[in-house]
Amino acid sequence: MLSRRAFLGLSAAALTAPAWPGFVTAAATPATFTLSLVNNSGSGTVYAYVTGTTPDNRLVLLAADGSPYYPSSPSGTLTPLPVDCAIPVGSGRQVSVPRMAGARIYLVTDSKLDFFLNPGPALVHPSFLNTSDPNFGRQWSFAEFTFNDTQLFANISYVDFVALPLGIALSTTSSGSKSVPGLPSGSAAAVASELSAQGSNWGQLAQTSNGRVLRVLSAHHKADQFAGYLDGYLDQVWQKYSGQQLRIDSQNPGLGVFTGTVSGGSLTFDNGESFTKPTTADVWSCDSGPFAITAGASLARKAIIPRLAAALNRTTLLANANQPDGEDPAQFYRNAQTNHYARIVHSRLPDNRGYAFPYDDVTPGPDFSGSVFAGDPEVLTVTVNAF
Template identity: 35%
Template sequence: MITRRTLLGGLTAGAATAALAGRAAGAPVPRAAGPLPLHVVNNSGAYANTSVWIYVIGTAGDQQVHLTPDGRLAPVALADNGPDGFTDYAVPLAAGGTTTVNLSPMSGRIYVALGSKLKIKAVTDGNGRPALATPAGWVAGDPNYNVLHDSVEFTYDAGGMHCNTTMVDMFSVPISLRLTGAADQTTGTLKDGARDQIFADVKAAAGFDRLVIGDRRVIAPSHGLEAGLFAADYFAPAIDEAWSAYAAKDLTVKTVAGTFTGRTGGGQLTFHGPGTVSFAKPSTRDVLMCDGALAAPNDRIRGPIAAVLGSALNRSTLAGHATQPVTDPAAFYQAQRTHHYARAMHAATRDGKAYGFPFDDVGNFAAYVEDHAPKDLTLTLTRF
């Protein structure tokens, strides 16, 4: 299954963003991907269509591209920067009703901006090619810090459409996705009043309160840690507890490659099974970013085990459940010291699915949909 963790690097210059890529195992034989209608519906109740803009940016082949208002896919060019130093790649909504544009095959993000346009700069990447420095709403010095905005991720290719709503970096605007084709799927829809509830829940959680940035957004604790707004050792007691738990008993992890059995020793958690792999004790940053000691390469051994360990630490199930992954959501986020940001995101959605951290797809709990014969995609700004 394609997930947010199957990523294309280098989508932006100077900003931590990525896009879905690839094709799901078992997908039909690739076909030519023609234009796919993208419908944008503004049911926010807070902003008129004339105060909402979308931006479709990403990569096609080895080029960074953007969608023009007339539906063309155009390469990014440094000459697109205006007198203010930024591009204007905004696609305005129709004056009323639904706005429809056609998506061409590409991998990227659909940004939505409410009240003000985004400032997206064309720059040169490390290979000397035109690229984009996209919004980083978690960085106080970013030119879009005061703009209300959010995004979804997608890849549209010969294997179909793969897309998700994401809170991995931040949450600001309620957005749902409906993908029709071989099936009719919707994800990301918040419960009534859930935006306010997310802000309140994160604000009330010990250690998470500084992640709430006024009424604009809630930033993920991984970025809060980088900004000095979240404790760098927050998960240390939970990590120590989990490592201690398996010094004298087995930890069983089931993956697509088979079943692995692990024990801790010498600071390492070592697994044996279809292969042997060891993990150093991760840091709080590793847990939140699903990186470092928990980095998940695209292989059949280390990557899948890292994803299971990372999800279990974020969901506070690792120490107390000797068989992983845990698939009952009632067991998630039960510890006092847990990932309260991700907990709030999942509690807010109607289907219980969200991307609160990068390994949130483990167990199929991510706000992700795909279709190998897509007909159209609808992005809806739901009620604030």
């Protein structure tokens, strides 16, 4: 199995979990799938935007009428998108989607979003960090997908933030149906309230406008406010594995199991891969410091990083030296200093499924990732629920 990060084209990470049942590799997918958009938001004004990269590496969006639109490179930066790509959802809408990778389905209530082009062309996506972005104060969110000749893979992600609640479902021609309900209505305000009650700087993750919660950011976007937060836990982990071995199962028959111990300040495995002690920011992001996957990284390193990063986000390394096989989901996030954003998000998910950090698909068995996938996709339904 490829991770969300690899399959969506967001990073070079791969091999993050066991092969999914039903993973299809033999037959080619159809040329298109149907995207069904459902409006349960309570707003009569909902728009969708679909954008990604074609198999021949071109930027593509769907225009308002559902037809593919391939932008030309503009002469300057921040050029307004010249074609209307706001698909009106109304009470419901269906469009046909061609193959594209690293794709997003944006949904917004009560107004349209503003997209821009930079030379390339490169699409300037809505920003949830730049307060001067015209989209900052609007209620929007997105689902992710990649659709290639092997399968359609789609997921709900809270890796960046919690905002407008979405659900996804996938029907197929012959391999059944799958669905992820996502967070229920009212979750942004509820998550913000629980984080505020947690104390420390957790309450600072909520973005508000006129006293109303717009969205709640993942902690890695405010990493500077959590400097040193996990130091005590990380010190205990490094001390523990100075005296015993840490076992990490790659969950790949071709790679096997790696064992490591701490020596000279680094966690070094029997295959030679070595990891310095990460910072809190490294743990939150999963892709900086020792968790950065650089060009030429071995398959072994690509397998160890997700499992080590996941165990540190869930703060289970002190309790379990057999990762991830010996993991008990009931023990996730039990340490006083842990990823409380991920803990609270998962506590509110009806089926406990949805990415709350980039390697949330690491698992001893149960699926926490909030993904749907199939080699014979027919209809992907995305439902926008009430904020």
